[in-house]
Amino acid sequence: MPKLSVLFVCLGNICRSPLAEAAFREEAKRIGLAIEIDSAGTGGWHAGEPPDRRAIATARKHGVDISNHRARKVTADDFRCFTHIVGLDFENLADLQRLRPRDATADLSLLLDHVPDRSGEAVSDPWYGDMSDFEVTWNDVSVGAKALAAELALA
Ligand code: 4NP
16 A cells, blocks of 8 residues: 555546546556555536546547546545545635545645746636647646656655
């Protein structure tokens, strides 16, 4: 069992966090980091659904198949089981802080806070956009995934 585990969290778990999970999975594999990786949403409206077809197409374009992912809502146990929980935007982080049980052990952070020159920025939400917006999101999560993986490799 890897000693590190990371859960990426957005609102619906059908666009940003499955892309962050995919980018991080690729980066962890590339650098040989043994880590458990998952993603979830702060809301459960899309629970059980595959990712948005635009997210699937964007991941596929970058060589990753996320079509088997199924959305789920973050649970209280996630805060005790994962060592790191990473929100994609400010609202996700605020919701995570609100949902956090008293005995939570997970470290909570914002993905782009791990990137020195993007600190304090949110990963852009492509939900109301087109494929070019999904490409911007892919770039954001890739930069964040690289920085976070490098940081955790030293942990
Ligand atoms: P995600 O995107 O949080 O990146 O998965 C969204 C998914 C669904 C909705 C909004 C954003 N929605 O309003 O249903």
